[in-house]
Amino acid sequence: MVISKRGLVLSATAVVLTTVAVTGAGLRLSQSQAFFEESPKELVDEVWQIINRTYVDATFNQVDWQKVRNDYLNRSYKDKEEAYEAIREMLKQLGDPYTRFMDPDEFRNMQIDTSGELTGVGIQITKDEEKNQLLVVSPIEDTPAYEAGILAQDIIVKIDGKSTDGMSLEDAVKMIRGKVGTQVTLTIRRDNQEINYPLTRKLIEIHPVRARAEDTKIGKVGYIRLNQFSSQAGQEMRDAIGELESQNVKGYILDLRSNPGGLLYSSVEIARMWIDDGLIVSTVDRKGVTERQQANHNAISNKPLVVLVDGGSASASEILSGALQDHKRAVIVGTKTFGKGLVQSVRGLGDGSGLAVTIAKYLTPTGRDINKEGIKPDIEVNLTDDDRKNLQQDRNKIGTFDDPQFVKAFEILSQEVAKSPSTHTSVNQ
Known part of the structure; x- marks a missing residue:
């Protein structure tokens, strides 16, 4: 989002x-x-x-x-x-x-969510109109859905035993949400198998950024996992980069996998931390009027950067990864992203109801329209079924050397650091 x-x-x-x-x-x-x-x-x-x-x-x-x-x-x-x-x-x-x-x-529920008091199971869903299916965009990290093992691209076929065939997105959201402590069972179809996930609803606190310095054979490497572009994400990202710079990391791996999006201004703010000059994203309405968001010469670091993406990386994640890719500021590793490039306007109506309307599309700096196309990684790395099961069973392995996509990202980062190890320094601290 x-x-x-x-x-x-x-x-x-x-x-x-x-x-x-x-x-x-x-x-x-x-x-x-x-x-x-x-x-x-x-x-x-x-x-x-x-x-x-x-x-x-x-x-x-x-x-x-x-x-x-x-x-x-x-x-x-x-x-x-x-x-x-x-x-x-x-x-x-x-x-x-x-x-x-x-x-x-x-x-009203949408406005409650805006306040940060989130209750539910921790998934973002969309409706695949062509296939008439409810699709998981991404589970939110450290939530009941995430911990249970629900994955991006899973199909929700039943909610508490009721078929979702023909169910509207609004009705599905109503059924999935509820009071803290109550239970809802989602029946998921994945690889032609159906799995029941009983989930207990809870108050969900979202901490968008997690970071650490990893000791490696090339020196310290900064690993940053961004799970949502919330209002706090920009400041948390700035703090994380600043802390890692103080530890003299050689380069960065930015993990956007299963990040379903968030605030547009947050994605632009974070892009400006890595891109010093040039266009970040543009939006175009039906009249051809274009609004452009530019870098502002305030990048924090110009050290080598590798970005991890997958099919759950959507919307704001695609704005950021698309800008970094177009500027050749980062190497994108993983699998093709979700493919969401439309802009909605949300407004209140006269009786207290609301309307979301698609008013524009967004384009990457080189003018790519990624809606339904996604961002294709520079280096594609797919996880095997065994890899997925292994990471699903132990989430602590994500973003470590037990994670094949992370291993490839580190390999690429090592190559990038070796190309010009002495020219990359922190800037605008």
Whole structure:
């Protein structure tokens, strides 16, 4: 998930993966809420108008959007629940899983998540519309789902025994979430096998950065694992690099595997710690208007850098790894990333509900559109089934020499350090 600095986070425990920029702050006054209670048709039209003004695809998925408006405004709605159902039906015609309506409870839960009081099992999910499947984008580190062994790209086929066939993303999120201490069972399909995972919901505290200096045959190497681009990630990353620089590390391995994304400004802030000059990311709306985020000549270190990615590295992870790859600032190792390059706007509606709308796409510095394509690593390293099981059974092996992808990253880093061992120094401390 990616979000602008002014934005609201779409649930950090179980939610559609998304890139977000908020364009309407907060909810309206109770008078407005009362108005929409009495006139649910007005809410349908408000949603239609927002899509009409801002949706990234000016063809609206080849749908006659004006005809859609006429159709839905000619209907009668006896209450807001009927209006909600009509809105979801209307949005479905866009064929975009990231453009979605949230009823007041769902929107309120999203705002609660923003406060950092996260409860759930610790996964981020999306809906594969083509296959009509609920897909795990990534488990969040040190959460029930992560510790149980749920993996990126797992398919959720049942929730508490109920089939997810045809289930909306919103309904799945409602079923997965719940009070701390209660249990939910997810049935996962992986490699044509179905596995039941009974999970106990808990309050989830996310510490985005973990770092250490690893003593190796080439000297000390800095290992940094970033598991989410939260509001704290930038400062924690800055502190980690500063501490590792003080230990005179030779270079860095930055681990973005299974990092589902987070805040857009956080990804840009962290990119600026490694890239001293040039474009980091650009976003383009349907009118071709481009907003560019640049480096600001404040990089902390120019020492060799290797970045680890996989299929669970998404959105903000792809912004960062794509920028580092395009600038040839780092060697990317692992497997192809998730492929999420769309930007959403999230806003409150008149009755306390909310709307996320895809308003733009983002491009890497060289202009690559990675949506559905992902970032291809410079050096591909796949894990075998035995490797996965080994790491799944002992998570402490991740990011160590028992981790084959880490081993390859270290091998590449050693080569990079050997090329110019005396020219890489810390900068802008």
